Amino acid sequence: MIKPVIVFSFILLISGCANNSASFLGINKKPDWLVNPYVGEAKGKIAAVGCSLPHVKGESAQKKLAVERAISSIARQKQSTVNSISYSQRNNLGKRNMDTSSLQETKGINVSTKVLDYYTKPNREICAWVMSN
Numbered sequence: 001m002i003k004p005v006i007v008f009s010f011i012l013l014i015s016g017c018a019n020n021s022a023s024f025l026g027i028n029k030k031p032d033w034l035v036n037p038y039v040g041e042a043k044g045k046i047a048a049v050g051c052s053l054p055h056v057k058g059e060s061a062q063k064k065l066a067v068e069r070a071i072s073s074i075a076r077q078k079q080s081t082v083n084s085i086s087y088s089q090r091n092n093l094g095k096r097n098m099d100t101s102s103l104q105e106t107k108g109i110n111v112s113t114k115v116l117d118y119y120t121k122p123n124r125e126i127c128a129w130v131m132s133n
Contacts, residue, residue: 048073070130
């Protein structure tokens with residue numbers, strides 16, 4: 001009777017330490033660009049990080065939103081105007097739906113970008129590291 005309790009306690013102890021040792025060893029380490037987008041390949045260039053929490057339309061829509069947010073940040077750094085347009089509409093049941101779109105007005109400034117990397121945080125928030133070409 002005591003042996004199964006000891007074995008169970010030992011397994012519980014090992015599994016509890018396994019999660020801590022993984023982050024201690026740097027397996028779940030956050031990338032440097034998450035805090036400073038001007039490192040590595042983007043050093044000396046205009047770069048930005050955009051993040052998005054889980055999206056109703058799935059992971060691809062979440063990544064797209066994160067990239068759009070980073071591009072909007074790059075556009076602002078290039079002194080362009082970023083406008084957000086939102087509108088609402090009612091469906092047949094009287095419920096209100098809100099849609100938002102983003103429009104970058106560059107006034108002669110070309111905003112050409114490249115996605116360098118993605119990172120998923122433990123809370124499932126996806127961040128995109130984007131650099132201006």
